[in-house]
Amino acid sequence: MNAPHPAKVAGIDSTVPSPAHTVAPATPGASPATAPNATDAAEATAAPGAPCAPGALLQDRLAGWVSDLTTLHELTERLARRDSLSEGLQEVLRAGAALVGARRGLVVLEPADGLGPDTTVGLGLARADLGHIETVPRSALSYGRILDGLPVGADGITEPDLFAGKNLDPRHREIAARLGYAASYALPLSAEDTGTIGTTGATETTTGTTGRLGAAVWLYDEPAEPGERQRHLAGLYARYAAQHLARLLEVERTRACMATMAEELLPSRLPRVPGVQLAARHRTGPRGGGDWYDALPLPDAALGLAVGSVTGSGPSAVAAMGRLRASLRAYAVMEGEDPVAVLSDLELLLRLTEPARSATALFGYCEPALRRITLAGAGHSPPLLIGERRTEFVETSVSAPLGMLACWEAPSVEFQAEPGETVLLYTDGLLHRTGDPADRAFARLHAAAAAVPRAERHDPDAVAEHVLRTVLPDGKADADSEEDVVLLAVRFE
CATH class of the missing domain: 3.60.40.10 (PPM-type phosphatase domain)
Structure with missing residues (x-):
């Protein structure tokens, strides 16, 4: 019941293989048999004309969940090994790009408490490219709206075709054409007071940095958008990543404070x-x-x-x-x-x-x-x-x-x-x-x-x-x- 090789997204092969079972997750409170797209997914994974055996749909769904959890586990384990803020930001960009099928992206770190550090880190973008993007009015950028505290859906902000929109800012249009990207997907990075990590039920208490940390945005070379499953996995990863980045941020602030005090x-x-x-x-x-x-x-x-x-x-x-x-x-x-x-x-x-x-x-x-x-x-x-x-x-x-x-x-x-x-x-x-x-x-x-x-x-x-x-x-x-x-x-x- 293996699905065929996943199609390219915006002409890019994801560096993290998609699970063999790609049934959409069930909605809360719905049974597997009545979940949205369950029938379509079962038909996609079954041979033409073959009857659906009792329990096959549930088995297929569980296999897909296990595959997704394995992918998330590998990515979060890789992030947990990063012990500096700069390395953590780069890892978040790489993992997110793999999950949503993008090649380039950037993370803008701008903690809501105003204590900094404020920085922008790019993936596949040179420092000059980041400088060009920063010349676009903040309100015209998806991550700018996140940083300004405007309402954002649980799945982030998707812009599947920038040049098709009539209201695209002229400066944004110019920079997108110069850098060669045509679509984007943005997610907020926000740390909560507490978080449950893993399957043991143990609750970790985070450091003093809570609330908005910044935003991440991934760029596509051609019109495209992540699928429902990709957005779901990226959102789960971003929530964990924000908790880890909050800890790294506190370490970075402590280091800077200690270095300043020693120098003084x-x-x-x-x-x-x-x-x-x-x-x-x-x-x-x-x-x-x-x-x-x-x-x-x-x-x-x-x-x-x-x-x-x-x-x-x-x-x-x-x-x-x-x-x-x-x-x-x-x-x-x-x-x-x-x-x-x-x-x-x-x-x-x-x-x-x-x-x-x-x-x-x-x-x-x-x-x-x-x-x-x-x-x-x-x-x-x-x-x-x-x-x-x-x-x-x-x-x-x-x-x-x-x-x-x-x-x-x-x-x-x-x-x-x-x-x-x-x-x-x-x-x-x-x-x-x-x-x-x-x-x-x-x-x-x-x-x-x-x-x-x-x-x-x-x-x-x-x-x-x-x-x-x-x-x-x-x-x-x-x-x-x-x-x-x-x-x-x-x-x-």
């Missing part, structure tokens, strides 16, 4: 001090981390340099990082010429105010006129000295992180740079993100610093960028990670 707790700009040039790089994880850096002018034309890391991640670690950095700045102004005293005071503060937390730190008292740095470290990786004739780690004393011992103490070291040399301070996240053992990670960092092109060594910004991209190639520097990364480059003139 770090220097908004580096100071200008005669004799040195400064540059910094900072990458934070999705939950926010506790790595920081600082460079502050001190009395007698000196400069305080600091990098550090607080254990943990999330809002508490970010807040602790801000408190520790602010305290270090105060201690540096009072007794910066003695880095050991600065870290001793910081350790005492950490032990008294946050006994359950530890931190690593590196503080240097820099005298630019003498190209000299007096340095003290607490469980932190040593700086790297990069010059024309040498690339080497600065030898520092072995010490424990702050908050690990009853009383922290470690001697300071003093070293002098040559004109044109750069001192690179960094946090352990740079090494941890490589995924290599400690010795290999240090070797990779040393090799990256030694390979800085000669033409770029006069620019600390270029040095920091080269080291970051060489130690963490293939996008690892910008990918989400639990490890923060901080680099502070100091070049002596």
